[in-house]
Amino acid sequence: MTEEAREETVETPGEDNANTIVSYKNVKKAFGDTVVLNDLNLNVNQGEKVALIGPSGSGKTTIIRMLMTLEQPTEGTIEVDGEMLWHKEVKGEFVPADEKHLRKVRGSIGMVFQQYNLFPHMTIMRNCTEAPVHVLGVDKNEAKARAQEMLDKVGLGDKVDQYPAQLSGGQQQRVAIARSLVMQPKVMLFDEVTAALDPELVGEVLEVLKDIASEGDTTMMIITHEMEFARDVADHVLFLDNGKIAEQGHPRNVLENPQSERLQSFLGRFIETN
Ligand SMILES: Nc1ncnc2c1ncn2[C@@H]1O[C@H](COP(=O)(O)OP(=O)(O)OP(=O)(O)O)[C@@H](O)[C@H]1O
Numbered sequence: 001m002t003e004e005a006r007e008e009t010v011e012t013p014g015e016d017n018a019n020t021i022v023s024y025k026n027v028k029k030a031f032g033d034t035v036v037l038n039d040l041n042l043n044v045n046q047g048e049k050v051a052l053i054g055p056s057g058s059g060k061t062t063i064i065r066m067l068m069t070l071e072q073p074t075e076g077t078i079e080v081d082g083e084m085l086w087h088k089e090v091k092g093e094f095v096p097a098d099e100k101h102l103r104k105v106r107g108s109i110g111m112v113f114q115q116y117n118l119f120p121h122m123t124i125m126r127n128c129t130e131a132p133v134h135v136l137g138v139d140k141n142e143a144k145a146r147a148q149e150m151l152d153k154v155g156l157g158d159k160v161d162q163y164p165a166q167l168s169g170g171q172q173q174r175v176a177i178a179r180s181l182v183m184q185p186k187v188m189l190f191d192e193v194t195a196a197l198d199p200e201l202v203g204e205v206l207e208v209l210k211d212i213a214s215e216g217d218t219t220m221m222i223i224t225h226e227m228e229f230a231r232d233v234a235d236h237v238l239f240l241d242n243g244k245i246a247e248q249g250h251p252r253n254v255l256e257n258p259q260s261e262r263l264q265s266f267l268g269r270f271i272e273t274n
Pocket residue numbers: 031036054055056057058059060061062063
């Protein structure tokens with residue numbers, strides 16, 4: 001899809017509409033007395049690619065860890081495809097969600113971290129079929145077919161019988177991306193997926209993410225320090241600062257025409273150090 005077409009098809013983020021897949025409403029997160037996110041309101045629409053940028057400690061990882069149900073918001077609500085994360089409705093009342101409900105919602109979200117954490121004793125194919133078969137109950141052959149398709153997509157279709165140690169870090173991270181996609185998640189979360197890689201391996205992983213993004217239908221939230229990548233891949237960029245969305249909008253505006261001094265200084269620092 002061209003950039004212009006993308007701009008036309010993406011509905012305004014932040015506005016709740018029929019295409020909203022992820023919705024944070026008045027979310028606050030504190031660890032003890034320290035508030036790390038304050039009054040966060042954010043909607044991500046079906047197929048949208050949102051890049052989260054900001055200085056270290058600004059709360060980016062906490063935003064996606066809450067979505068993955070790894071952290072509970074102190075206040076506010078988070079919904080994925082209309083399902084509340086921490087509460088469920090029972091006879092018209094919202095009660096705290098049990099582990100079964102959390103597991104179900106978590107199963108609809110894919111997450112790829114810096115550390116790819118493949119199972120070292122399993123082949124690449126088995127790494128990709130284990131969760132769909134045992135967590136989702138997908139038929140083994142169906143899981144294998146999905147895995148082959150996703151491994152082909154990340155350019156590793158010929159490595160199915162190899163073991164993680166036989167692959168480079170970049171290839172292992174591409175397997176981790178394929179493994180997540182096999183689960184057919186409603187939203188994919190990426191947390192600095194290239195940060196642990198040697199510089200020469202970063203490009204191949206970013207290319208894979210760009211390919212997935214350009215196909216259009218995967219909803220993606222991406223934490224990245226790669227500004228050029230954010231500009232190429234995102235429909236919407238959020239600049240987090242001190243636990244708040246300090247600036248947001250189309251990548252061209254946010255990255256090329258920053259309004260606040262904080263963002264100007266962040267981008268300037270980034271250019272100096274990268
Ligand atoms: N489990 C925790 N207990 C206490 N404080 C925490 C915890 N998790 C995160 N924090 C604090 O919350 C703040 C936001 O952290 P977070 O990891 O979300 O930032 P970030 O923007 O992703 O940073 P980075 O770019 O360095 O990964 C930081 O000050 C961090 O120290």
